[in-house]
Amino acid sequence: MDELTGTILAGESFEALSGRVVVEDGRITAVEEQQTDSTDIVLPAFVNAHTHLGDSVAKDAAVGLSLEEAVVPPDSLKHRRLAAADRDELVTAMRRTLRYMSQTGTVSCLDFREFGVEGARALREAGEGTGAEPFIFGSGPPSVLDVADGYGASGANDDDFSAERAAAEERNMPFAIHAGEPNATDIHPALDLAPDLLIHMVHAEQEHLDRVAEQSVPIAACPRTNSVLEVGRPPIRELLDHTTVALGTDNVMLNPPSMFREMAYTEREFDVTPREVLRMATTAGAEIAGLDCGVIEPGRRAALIVLDGDSHNLAGTDNPIESVVRRATGRDVKRVVS
Template structure:
């Protein structure tokens, strides 16, 4: 691939420092960042990583937007599971492909998915990913962990063989992830006992549990819009994202079930900012940092693979912004994107 250059206001490194200049990309790697004046209204932002999805739920989109959490999503007889079992494979694959296209069009270039349906469920997502440039971490269950990149368990209280599924994943050197603390804190300690690589939700984690999670260095995928839609929170303290940061946890942003929430990380960031009032830079970091789950980094630095979004501020009122990070988190959307640069090389 020939050398390519991109002039813009660039958000550099994990600090997201705003610098005017030029990025040089050679063979898909950032080989130079040269500061200096540029004649463009563009911004370059790290690409986003959706740290928690259920893409299979695309086929159940908006069939139920409220209700009891267990009735809707608890395995094996929740509404979503009944719909998934009744859905023909070709429609399931097509639905996941459509949601992958939505993510790619909205600045997301990687995701971590909890994939129901055992081995066939994982293989269906792999089929949907054919031809897609997106990076993925596929967390199967019920035998799907053998074919995926790890195991994604609903909750220690939902299934009887969590220990067996975790053991299979660990034996194969694969990742272990748990939903925990979505509606109460009662299953968080049980999940922590397995020393997982990722926790999802922790909406009602206690201070003691947050300290334990921070000490163990386990990242937490928070799904704020989903939590609000499903009625497990009605305030900024749940999920306790501010406390997570104060205790030294690593919160990551995810969109959760496509059944309820569009997998658009820009909508997620804007909602999180509205609810939590956290500094926009913290929110953007949480939307980027999940790439570490897939063994990558999307932060823009020399020597790193190039995965970034180019935003044309002249297409909208963003050209009047004096704070690119705040405006990206609170205002930017699909219509502002000029290009997404994705490094498709395998790790």
């Protein structure tokens, strides 16, 4: 049995209560309010809702380039660097990124993995023993679903993904697709595929939001990368008003996969509350991937972050939720339970 004490951000509302979380055999067995001298802050671990971990072989190589020059297949800098990397280099680079993510409180990420079956296998190998298990959206032929957890399509303007969508549906596996990143032209075609997850939706307009709500399609928003690539600002308030929205850090080559940075940027730049942002970084991603975490309550998987509430950065905070979202960094992480 393990016992975590301090200020617990409990339940779906992240109610801040003084008490303890009891963990047995990897599950939360009790959340109890009680007096404690602990200054720790205990919150759900992060689920990063969109990454491209293969980019770990080319960190910062594409800064200053346009979207097309940086990441659009097949001739972008990203894809040239991925094609040139040998397998050992790729696996090592992705593994190191996953270890960084684990150290900073992320227990899973929803990754779009390039290069088909072999790409998915390389990521599966990289994730072993890191503490940050990737949920792999594979690419290429439908046979990638033999080794991936779902299918990840680049965009409806790039190709006809109807066969891949059908294969995912036949296997009861999720189908995700980029949409509305450079412009709105691929949003309706993406929605026509009845996706289980949309990525970006920077240029979503009311007609798209209405369809998203009608089809109950969740969205992974990546506001920092959208800013770096200068493609626009996602309408996060409007997206939240229509569906579930989760936070992703997107391309490792452009931004470090820090959910602390993503939360702070989102809370500062958009019309959202700290509580909404914390949900986007934890509960929402877990729900999208069907992971039994993201909420601190009995019966859930014990995927938790313990922050040092007496760190030089966090000591004296009046509002733990605001401090977690706006102020906390990886240096404040005392322990990750996964």
